Amino acid sequence: MTAYLIRRLLQMMLTFVGATFIVYALMFSIASDPLQALAGDKPLNPSQRAQLTAQYHLDEPFIKQYGYYMKGLVTGKFGRAISGRQIADVMAEAWPRTLQLGLIALLIAIVLGISGGVYAGLRRGGAFDQTSLALTLVVIGTPIFVIGTVFQSVFAVELGWFRPSYAPELGIATYILPAIVLGLLSLATGMRLTRTSVAENLRSDYVRTASSKGLTRRRIVAVHVLRNSLIPVVTFLGTELGGLMSGAMVTEGIFNIPGIGGRLFQGIRLEDGPLVVTIVSLLILIYLVTSLLVDLLYAVLDPRIRHG
Amino acid sequence: MSHLLELQDLHVDFRTREGVAQVLNGVSCHVDAGETLAILGESGSGKSVTAQAIMGILDMPPAVVRSGRILYQGQDILAMSENARRELRGTQIAMVFQDALSALNPVFTVGWQISEALRVRQGMDRGAALERAVELMERVKIPAARARLQDYPHQFSGGMRQRVMIAMALALHPKVLIADEPTTALDVTVQAQIMDLLAELKQQLGMALILITHDLGVVASVADRIAVMYAGRIVEQSDVYELYRRPAYPYTRALLESIPRLDRGGEPLKVIRGLPPNLQRIPPGCPFHPRCPIEQPRCRELLPPEVAVGPQRLSACHRAQEVLNGTA
Amino acid sequence: MTKSRLTTPGLLLAAIAVTLLAGCGKKPGAAAPQDLVVSIGIGEPKSLIPSSTTETEGAKVMDALFTSLVDYDKDMRPVDLAAESITTQDNKVWVIKLLPGWTFHNGEPVIADSYINAWNAGAWGPNAHDGNNFFVKIAGYDAMNPTRKGATPTAKKLTGLRKLDDLSFEVTLTSPYVNFKSMLGYTAFLPLPAAAFTDLANNQIDPAFQDAPIGQGPFRMQGKWQHDQLIQTVRYEKYAGAGKPHVAGVDFKIYQTQTTQYQDLLAGQLDIVPQIPLENLSGAIADLGARYKTSPASTIQILAFPTFDPRFSKVEIRRAISKAIDRDEIIQKIFLTSQAPLRSFVSPLVPGYRPNTCGEACVFNPQKARALFNAAGGPAAVKGRIEIAYNVDGGHKPWVDATCNQLRTNLGVECLGNPQPKFAEMLTKAEHKEPMGMFRMGWVFDYPAMENYLWPLYSTHGSSNYYGYSNPQFDHLVEAGDQAATPEAATALYQQAEDLLVRDVPVLPLRYALNSFGHSTRVANVEMDMFFRVKLLDLTAAPN
Numbered sequence A: 001m002t003a004y005l006i007r008r009l010l011q012m013m014l015t016f017v018g019a020t021f022i023v024y025a026l027m028f029s030i031a032s033d034p035l036q037a038l039a040g041d042k043p044l045n046p047s048q049r050a051q052l053t054a055q056y057h058l059d060e061p062f063i064k065q066y067g068y069y070m071k072g073l074v075t076g077k078f079g080r081a082i083s084g085r086q087i088a089d090v091m092a093e094a095w096p097r098t099l100q101l102g103l104i105a106l107l108i109a110i111v112l113g114i115s116g117g118v119y120a121g122l123r124r125g126g127a128f129d130q131t132s133l134a135l136t137l138v139v140i141g142t143p144i145f146v147i148g149t150v151f152q153s154v155f156a157v158e159l160g161w162f163r164p165s166y167a168p169e170l171g172i173a174t175y176i177l178p179a180i181v182l183g184l185l186s187l188a189t190g191m192r193l194t195r196t197s198v199a200e201n202l203r204s205d206y207v208r209t210a211s212s213k214g215l216t217r218r219r220i221v222a223v224h225v226l227r228n229s230l231i232p233v234v235t236f237l238g239t240e241l242g243g244l245m246s247g248a249m250v251t252e253g254i255f256n257i258p259g260i261g262g263r264l265f266q267g268i269r270l271e272d273g274p275l276v277v278t279i280v281s282l283l284i285l286i287y288l289v290t291s292l293l294v295d296l297l298y299a300v301l302d303p304r305i306r307h308g
Numbered sequence B: 001m002s003h004l005l006e007l008q009d010l011h012v013d014f015r016t017r018e019g020v021a022q023v024l025n026g027v028s029c030h031v032d033a034g035e036t037l038a039i040l041g042e043s044g045s046g047k048s049v050t051a052q053a054i055m056g057i058l059d060m061p062p063a064v065v066r067s068g069r070i071l072y073q074g075q076d077i078l079a080m081s082e083n084a085r086r087e088l089r090g091t092q093i094a095m096v097f098q099d100a101l102s103a104l105n106p107v108f109t110v111g112w113q114i115s116e117a118l119r120v121r122q123g124m125d126r127g128a129a130l131e132r133a134v135e136l137m138e139r140v141k142i143p144a145a146r147a148r149l150q151d152y153p154h155q156f157s158g159g160m161r162q163r164v165m166i167a168m169a170l171a172l173h174p175k176v177l178i179a180d181e182p183t184t185a186l187d188v189t190v191q192a193q194i195m196d197l198l199a200e201l202k203q204q205l206g207m208a209l210i211l212i213t214h215d216l217g218v219v220a221s222v223a224d225r226i227a228v229m230y231a232g233r234i235v236e237q238s239d240v241y242e243l244y245r246r247p248a249y250p251y252t253r254a255l256l257e258s259i260p261r262l263d264r265g266g267e268p269l270k271v272i273r274g275l276p277p278n279l280q281r282i283p284p285g286c287p288f289h290p291r292c293p294i295e296q297p298r299c300r301e302l303l304p305p306e307v308a309v310g311p312q313r314l315s316a317c318h319r320a321q322e323v324l325n326g327t328a
Numbered sequence C: 001m002t003k004s005r006l007t008t009p010g011l012l013l014a015a016i017a018v019t020l021l022a023g024c025g026k027k028p029g030a031a032a033p034q035d036l037v038v039s040i041g042i043g044e045p046k047s048l049i050p051s052s053t054t055e056t057e058g059a060k061v062m063d064a065l066f067t068s069l070v071d072y073d074k075d076m077r078p079v080d081l082a083a084e085s086i087t088t089q090d091n092k093v094w095v096i097k098l099l100p101g102w103t104f105h106n107g108e109p110v111i112a113d114s115y116i117n118a119w120n121a122g123a124w125g126p127n128a129h130d131g132n133n134f135f136v137k138i139a140g141y142d143a144m145n146p147t148r149k150g151a152t153p154t155a156k157k158l159t160g161l162r163k164l165d166d167l168s169f170e171v172t173l174t175s176p177y178v179n180f181k182s183m184l185g186y187t188a189f190l191p192l193p194a195a196a197f198t199d200l201a202n203n204q205i206d207p208a209f210q211d212a213p214i215g216q217g218p219f220r221m222q223g224k225w226q227h228d229q230l231i232q233t234v235r236y237e238k239y240a241g242a243g244k245p246h247v248a249g250v251d252f253k254i255y256q257t258q259t260t261q262y263q264d265l266l267a268g269q270l271d272i273v274p275q276i277p278l279e280n281l282s283g284a285i286a287d288l289g290a291r292y293k294t295s296p297a298s299t300i301q302i303l304a305f306p307t308f309d310p311r312f313s314k315v316e317i318r319r320a321i322s323k324a325i326d327r328d329e330i331i332q333k334i335f336l337t338s339q340a341p342l343r344s345f346v347s348p349l350v351p352g353y354r355p356n357t358c359g360e361a362c363v364f365n366p367q368k369a370r371a372l373f374n375a376a377g378g379p380a381a382v383k384g385r386i387e388i389a390y391n392v393d394g395g396h397k398p399w400v401d402a403t404c405n406q407l408r409t410n411l412g413v414e415c416l417g418n419p420q421p422k423f424a425e426m427l428t429k430a431e432h433k434e435p436m437g438m439f440r441m442g443w444v445f446d447y448p449a450m451e452n453y454l455w456p457l458y459s460t461h462g463s464s465n466y467y468g469y470s471n472p473q474f475d476h477l478v479e480a481g482d483q484a485a486t487p488e489a490a491t492a493l494y495q496q497a498e499d500l501l502v503r504d505v506p507v508l509p510l511r512y513a514l515n516s517f518g519h520s521t522r523v524a525n526v527e528m529d530m531f532f533r534v535k536l537l538d539l540t541a542a543p544n
C-alpha cells in the first residue's frame, strides 16, 4: 500500500508539472497582446506599454517566462496578475468559494442521488423510477447555462425562495441554489447509476444468502445491497468533483459567485498566463488528488481491490 | 405423526414477459430429523426453485406459488406472515448455496458474515458473536480459524469458502439444512471432503439434510433417500440402495447408466438423448416422453400418477413396474 | 415481499426546504429616507486610484468618493465644481484656484499639493497608471515617460505644475489647448491626500491605498474594497460640495454579468442597474414601467474601412455600402430603445455636434446604393465579397449579421461576418495590415469635446486610428482648433474638419448608445450622467 501511494504521488507530481507546462504553452500561443486586452478598446500609451512589458516579462521567450513562473511557484510567490492584484490573494479569496460550491453540489448529488437511486432501484418501474428517468433525460439534454438561468428566474426571482446572486451574509445558504444547478447533472447520473447498481445487487446471490439468514429486508438493503451498490457510485461521484469544479465556471457566472470561474474567465480574456496557469494547475491538482482519494476509497470499499 | 418438513403438491410458476414457465408442477416429498434426502435432477429441473420455495427466498415476482403446502413441524409455512417465516430462516431451516464466491458478500469479512446472524437475530455483542464464529469455523474444520476471521471471501480457496458457508448456515442451530449443489464448483477430492463434513455435521447435530445435486455419484454415500426430479416433478423416490440397484423410472435408469462405474469396465457410457423440456410448453402426457426410449402411445396423452412401486418407493411412470422389473 | 419503509428522500427534501425557507425571504425593509443605503450594480473595477481609473466601473465608484474640479452644464460646457475658478489668458498657462474648506475623508485639508502630487504620480511612467496619457499635454511629461524599454525617466515631477499658494496652482501646457478645462472633469485629474503616498518624492502610492481610497467626495469608504463582491460607502458628513447627498450611503455591488444584476433588481436585492443588458431589455420595458429609463451616453459605434485593403479604396464603394445599410431597421430589430442612429462623426453629446453631417451618404437608399456600387465596379471591385470583422466577446454578432444581410440584399454582393476572439486581436491584425474586411469599433469620450473623437479616431497619428486614414488638412484643422483662442473659434475649426470626413467617409457612423437603466421601488430621482454614472447627489428615497 505504501509503495503504491508513493508511486501515485510521484506520478501526480509529474502529471502536475507536465500539465502546467502545457497550459502555459497554450496560453503563450494564444496570447496576442495581453496589455491591449487589459486596456480594452482604448489604446495603450507607449511608456506604459514599455513599463508593463518589462514588469511581466512579456517580450521574453516562452521558456524564460515559464521559468519565471515556475520559480515563483516553487518559492511560493505566485506573482501578480496582469490586472495588478496578487495572484495569491485572488486564489485565497476565490478558491474557498468554488470549493464550497463544488462540495455542496457534490453533497447534494450524493445525498439525493443515492437516496433517490436506492428508492428507484427498490421500486423498478414505479412512478418515481419512471419520472426520475424522464427528468434525468431532460437534465442531461439541457445545457447547465439554461438550467441555471431558469432556476434563477423561477426559484429566486419569481418564487423568492433564494437570492438570485451571491449573498455572503447568508453564509453557506447562499450556495444552495447554485449548487443544486451545478450538481444536477451529477445527481441525475448518480441516481441512475445507483438505481441500476441497486437493482443489479438486489438480484445477486449474496442477497439470497442474507435473506436465508433471516435478516429483515431493511437490513439487507441498507447494509448488504447499499454497501455493494455504492462502490461504482462513489467512484463516479468522486471523479465528478473535478468536473464540478469546471462546471462551476458557468454556475458562478450566473449566480455571481466570486469564485475561481470568474477569475479564470477574466484571466483567459486578458491572456493572463500566470493567473490562468495557476488556476488551471490548482484545478488539475484537485483533480489528481480527488482521483487518488477515489482510488483509495475504492480500495477501502472493495476489499477485492485492496488485496488484488 | 407428521414429518419434520413436508412438501405437498407444490406448484410454482415464473411469470415473465416471455410467458409463464411452469417450473414446479406438484412436488411432494418430506424429510425427517437425522435423515438425508437427496434431490437429483438435471439442470433446470427445478431443484433450486424447490429449495428457494422452502426457504421463502424466491424472487417474487416473477415467481408465484400457485398451489401446494409446505409443512414445517406440521404447520403450513406458506400461510404464515412474512415476519413469522423470516423468523424460521436460519433458526429452523438454513441453506448452503451452490457458488460460495457469489453467495458470500464480497465486501464483508467472513467473521462479520458468520457472526451477523448471531448479532442481529440473537442480540449477541460483537465480541461474543466473533468468538462463536471462531467455534463455528473450527467446527467446519477451517484451519487457523481465528486468524482468518478478518479475511474476505475472495481470500479463501473454494473448499474453504464452502465451509464458511456451512458455518454460517449452522450459526443459529437450524433443524433442517438445505445444501444446494454445495460441491459443484469444487474439484473431486474437495467434493468428497465437503460431503463427509455435511454427513458428519448432520450426524452430530441431528439435523435433517436436503442435499441437492445433479451428480448421482456424489450422493450415493451420503443420502438416505433420493428424489429424482424432472421438469418440475418428482418422478421417482426411493431409498438409495434400492434406487441404485433397481431404478423404477426410465430417466433414473438412464442417469445411472451414464455414470462411469468400475464394475462396468470398458462398456461405453450411455448418454440421455434429447433436450430438457421447455417449461413454458411442457409436453402433454408424460413430460419425459419425447426422450424416453420406452415411450408408448398412452405416455403422450396421460400424465402418469405417482404410484407406490414398493415400500417407500414411488415412481411416476406408466411402465414403472416393467422398468423396475427390468422388463422394459 | 415486505414494503420498504425507506423514506429517506422525502425526509431530505423536507430538510432542505426548511433550510432554504429559513435562509431566505429576508428582503431589505423600508428605511427612513435619510437612512436609505442605495445599492448600485457594477463590474469589478480595475483600479481605484484616480489616475489609474479609466474604465466605467471604477469611475462609478470614484464619483462617490471624489469630486472633480469641473462638472458640465446642459450644453456640455465645463463649470467649476471643486474649483473656485479655472482661468487662462492663452489656453497654455492655466491657473486653478480651489474652493476653501474642503477636506479629505481622513480630515486632511484639500490643498494645491493634493492635486500636484496626484498628477505627478499619474504622469510618472514607471507607475504605469492607466490614465498616464491624460497628462501628456502638461509640460515635462516626456521626461517622465521614456518610450524606450529599460530607459529610466530623467525627471520625477511635471515641470508644468507650480504651486502658487495653498489653494491655487498653475498648469503650463506644452502648447495651447482650448479644451483643457473640459478635460479636468476626467477621473485622472482628481486629487490625492498625503496619506496615499509612501514616498512622495518618488511618486510612490501605497499599494494598500486603493483598497480603501480616501477622497474628498460626498461618500467615504466603509471598510475595504471586497474584491469581486462589494464596495460600501457612507455619506461624508463634512462634504464641502454645494450639493449634499440625500441618502445614507451607497453600496456598489460587484457583478460578473449585467444579467444577474437585472435578476437581483427583479428580486428586490438591488436598487439600480446602470446598464440593462440587451437580452433583458424587452423584459425590462415590460417589468419596470416607469422605473426603466434611458439617458444619452457618449458611445458611438462605427464601421471602419482599412486603407490597406484595396477593396475599399474607392470612396464610391464606401458611400454605396453606407447607403445600403438601414440603420433604423437594425436598431428596431436588435437594439430596441438602447441605441439610436448616428449620422455624424462625433457623438451628439459634445458641443459643436451637428446632426446628419454625414448627409446623403448616411441616408438609406437601396436603389441609389446599388447604382453607385455598380458604377464603381460592382462586386468585382471588392473581389466578390465583403467581410465585417468583430470581436465575439462583445455581443456584436447579431447586428453584424443583420448588416451583412442588408448588404447582400441591397448591393448584391456576398457579405460575411468575420469573428475575432478579442478586440485586441483585431487591432493586432490591423496593425500588421492583415486584411480582415471592414471592422467595428466603438468610442467613448473621456470629456465632452469634439476633439475627443476627431483626434484619436481620424487624425493621422490618432491613437485609435487603426485603419490608417490620413488627411493632412484634417490634422491641421483639428490642431488649429485645439489651439484656438476661444471654445467657439475651436468649434468652428473642428466642424470644418468633420466636413472633410463627410467627403472621405473613412468610417461609417452607425449608432450612438443610450444608457438603459432601471431601478427599484425604494429609490427615486435616479438619473445617469453621460459617463455611465448614477447622479448620486440627486438620489432620494422613494416617497411612501
Ligand SMILES: Nc1ncnc2c1ncn2[C@@H]1O[C@H](COP(=O)(O)OP(=O)(O)OP(=O)(O)O)[C@@H](O)[C@H]1O
Residues within 6 Å of the ligand: B014, B016, B021, B023, B041, B042, B043, B044, B045, B046, B047, B048, B049, B050, B059, B062, B214, B279
Ligand atoms: N428468477 C427466475 N426467473 C425466471 N425463471 C427462473 C428464475 N429462477 C429459475 N427460473 C427457471 O426455473 C427453472 C428451474 O430452475 P432451477 O434453478 O430450479 O434449476 P436447477 O434444477 O436448480 O438447475 P441447476 O442444476 O442448473 O441449478 C429453470 O428453467 C429456470 O429457467
Ligand code: SF4
Residues within 6 Å of the ligand: B249, B250, B251, B286, B287, B288, B289, B290, B292, B293, B294, B295, B296, B299, B304, B316, B317, B318, B319, B320
Ligand atoms: S410414462 Fe412413458 S414416457 Fe414417461 S417415462 Fe414412463 S415410459 Fe417413458
Ligand SMILES: [Mg+2]
Residues within 6 Å of the ligand: B047, B048, B049, B180, B181
Ligand atoms: Mg440449481
